[in-house]
Amino acid sequence: KQEVTQIPAALSVPEGENLVLNCSFTDSAIYNLQWFRQDPGKGLTSLLLIQSSQREQTSGRLNASLDKSSGRSTLYIAASQPGDSATYLCACRDDKIIFGKGTRLHILP
């Protein structure tokens, strides 16, 4: 059974720093991995989708990598801003869609 873990559960960093969020999964036979952002009381916004054949995807200040052999994905945020404060979730797609519980990120002004 696929298990998806995100550590740490919460993270506070000063504005301007580069940071990395982690997502690990137990079964490497996935079709893709998707990163989302969720603001309090809101729905999920898709950030990046990495197919199983890809190693990374980039969008603006965000870069997501995927290493299926080690069961890990990372979301890199460059030059963090207060507006990046949110909960970040990863989800693995095999025959089901399994979400991690998220990392709550707070960027300190």
Next chain:
Amino acid sequence: DAEITQSPRHKITETGRQVTLACHQTWNHNNMFWYRQDLGHGLRLIHYSYGVHDTNKGEVSDGYSVSRSNTEDLPLTLESAASSQTSVYFCASSESTWTGEQYFGPGTRLTVT
């Protein structure tokens, strides 16, 4: 622009009542999903559909049902609401069954008293 809408956004109901949550998407996606989000559990899949008249059970389907009569809509019904079903419910859709990006609606906050 294409979107997913959910209604109502907030609902309070009593134990034992039947409740239906609506989900409507204008992406013309074949695949639609219902999740619930709870503190400590994260997002869990309730039911999903890969096309009209197709429905499948997810991880936490007991007490819930769905039907798919057209591409745009996947209503979620709680047959007899229980306090354990108090949660935030999200609908999502994707174009491709296995590789598609998921797009989420804004959510419905349901309270069962």
